[in-house]
Amino acid sequence: MSNFSKTQRISKDVVWTDGGLVAAHHRTAAEVGAKILAEGGDAMDAAIATSFALGVVEPWMSGPMGGGMMTLWRTGEKRAETIEFGMRAPVGLKLSDYPLVESGGVSDLFTWARVKDDRNIFGPHSIAVPGLVAGMELAHQLYATKPWAELLAPAVALAEKGMLIDWYASLMIASVTRQLAKDKDAAKLFLIDGQWPNIAGWTDIKESRLDQSVMATALRRLAEAGPRDFYEGQLADALVSDMRDKGNPLSHEDLKTYRARVSPTRTVSYRDAIIHAPSGLSAGSELVTTLRLMEAELAAGKSPDSGSYVAMARALQAAYQDRLENAGDESGDAEAAPCTTSFSVVDKAGNMVNVTQTLLSKFGSRVVSPSTGMLMNNGIMWFDPEPGKPNSLAPGKACLMNVCPTIGKHRGRMFAIGAAGGRKILPAVANLISYMVDFDMSLEEAFHHPRIDVSGLTQIIADEDLSMEIQTALGEIAPTVAARRTVHPYAFAVPVGVMRSEGRNCGATEIMAPWGDTSLEENFIVR
Template identity: 70%
Template sequence: MTNFSRTQRIRKDVVWTDGGVVACQHRKAAEVGAAVLASGGDAMDAAVATSFAVGVVEPWMSGPMGGGMTTLWRAGEARAETIEFGMRSPAGLDVADYPLEPGRQAADLFPWTRVQDDRNILGATSVAVPGTVAGMALAHERYGTKDWADLLAPAVALAEEGMQLDWYSSLLIASAARQLAQDPDAAAMFLADGQWPDIAGWTTAATARLDQRTHAATLRRLADHGAQDFYDGAIAGMLVEDVRAKGGCLSLDDLRAYRAQAAMPRTIHYRNAVIHAPSGLSAGSELVKTLQQMEAAFLPGEAPTAASYGALASGLGAAYRDRLAHGGDTGESPRAPACTTSFSVVDRRGNMVNVTQTLLSMFGSHVVSPQTGMLLNNGIMWFDPEPGKPNSLAPGKRCLMNVCPTVGQVGDRMFAIGASGGRKILPAVANLVSFMVDFGMDLEAAFHTPRIDASGATGTVMDEDLPPDVAEALASLGPVATAKRTVHPYAFAVPAGVMREAGRNCGATEIMSPWGDAVHEGEV
């Protein structure tokens, strides 16, 4: 039994508009993207601007030092595409530097055998080659209409000002204070005398801000000199110097060799809908498997039932077992060919995009690059440290990500959705696709409907608001636990989505996210 209120109900309004919409996990970043749309920019222009802005106002979730994917829809051509910008392990990585502790399980997102001193999770030894800047540059090159520097300018301004430290940011920093204190530069940025920030009292307004001026200077150089500076210029030099000084093996050659790529998504017909799941080393393959199993397992009705939730849990379980056994970069065409942040954009012409980008863990490696002012990723944690598996740790290898940016069409409705939350991402996207396709829900209804999560190694977690017959159906598959949707921690993933119908648009974010919001271009 929890201590939380059992009568409290939280909702978010979904507003329809003729203009474009940005749905993001931080309203400030959504406003940046909406302003780009209001100025006549393409959905991809807004996505690029939002990407860099959210890396400032939610720096522990994503940013230029991370990686991810985007799945997009070009309305004029009726064409979907995925842009892959996942991380890679450095070519100089030595597996011997990650000795195992047999019999002990890793303490973070994945059920790997623990590595001594958590070297694959914390510190510079956990840093992989970042891809976000290359991904945004490729997206801009292919679809952008606004100047690159102009799209980065709002993020520069936000970093100059410094993100505001309120109760929610203080809560998140406090949850990682012990690890942040191990890195002097992270401690200097996020902590006060080794403790979480001293913000205003609980009944007064917060006024404290992070000092992100170095972050701003790096963004300004990136705006002025272009994305290549991150991979073969001054920024690259600073990044490599900082990582190596802290014990990592990232090299200039790793950065120079990095390329983002555009690819065809995994497109399937699911009932009367067309679903475009992401390509590459994402959770797209598992989404396809889950939906295919669900289609054969039950017939849709007016609302989700014990049968539909059971079919979803069964499909997710089978997909995850296959992923753990076969997923990874094998050097061939792959079978799948955390925190994180996810945002979706639709413009007035109907172009859509979901971007899911991440440092992997919240606060990534818990290490800050002092010369760039940015948190570094811990992408090495995506690899299984045990040898002999498709996803085993090795040098120069692509990371098997959990991201699942998805575009779908059912009838005359189009939607773009994604989520943050590590292994919880796939269940959230599968829940939402089912709600909208199987039961005809619009975005507002789907985002308020209780979900299940079947991403753990054993059993299922179900929203405590679901009826007993759902628990009974899930119990036939394995252990069942109930959980409440709360602000922290999240028992379920944190989605963001947009929808278009009859020429009008709307957006929605996770109802429990205190920062998340959908902003339309008429609001800025």
């Protein structure tokens, strides 16, 4: 049940261009990347600039204190790769700090056993070693063409100006006010007198901005001193000191030894398409499993029907069963290699970069590093707190991520699809691939088509716009709940994507995401 209008329809235009473009969960960040393309940068230059800009304009989703993964396509070499920069547990982490309590599972993104005071979810004990800066460092070394400082300059300028607090930002902040108030530095940054953020009046158009001057100083230092300063220099010293004061065991050694890594994608054929799923501790393995099962059971045609959705739901259930039982970093090796934001870039040459980066939960740990003005991640939540399992919590262990930035080729079309939304990411990516490959939908048609979410074993969520025949068929394999695509909360993941066909490019973002947008290189070319 909902109170929302049944006659209102929301859509977004998908525009084709001969130049490059960036599709992101925030318009301003997309514009930063598009401007880099217009100034002669390639897809990776735009991706790095967009990444750091997103950490400023959407600070509760991602940033330098988080981690993630990117999948990229190099059109000249016709090669796909993954760059992994996930978070990991500090080596000094003590399992005794996470005692289990008998009060049922948690209610955020996972269903682990509950830990005392939810300290694995929020607060200082939930913070893992960040990897985003190292990921962008490696990407810059391998494929960027512009200087590091030049690519971070837009993020510095945005932080100096301060994030615009509109109605959506106010909603995001208000939704976690009580937890933000528990950390004095988070309260100072986001709240007023420990309570609500600035919220515009009913007809008020006066502009209000977040004070991100401390973040601006830290980003300027990162730009000028280079990425290793975050792990071995002045910024590392500040971060370790901040975490020590908060009660987190993050050490200089944790930072100094952290490295991102590059690896081949998980590449499979799906009907007449080639899919490059991410490697490492992502949802890439489960995407491969899902696609193989769908290929055997799902019949392609003009449009998806009840049989299509049942086959997709069964495939996702099987993939998640395997993931929940077997996935994780079993090595415990410190050298092993969300909420979340995602963006996709394609340049005029056809190079693609597909990035998903995250603090994990919305506002991460709800803890702010006072020396940097940045929210810290809560990557420890990715671990199962019960011992004896592949993904059980352990010192120095890499986090098992839900991210799934994917690149595909189908009948001459290249596409890059990613999403935000924790365990809902995999179903969204699988839905969209199926729409484009099995039913030959355009990117625009796929993003507007209703989806299903099967991100666990006990329930299916179906878009209420799907027919009752489809909903009834799904209900025969698992309890099915009809839900509407809304702005908050999101019953489904929040995807972004780009496509290239016959030398032209287009991009799309989730139709219900109020900030999500595609920005074209051509809009910033001075003629």
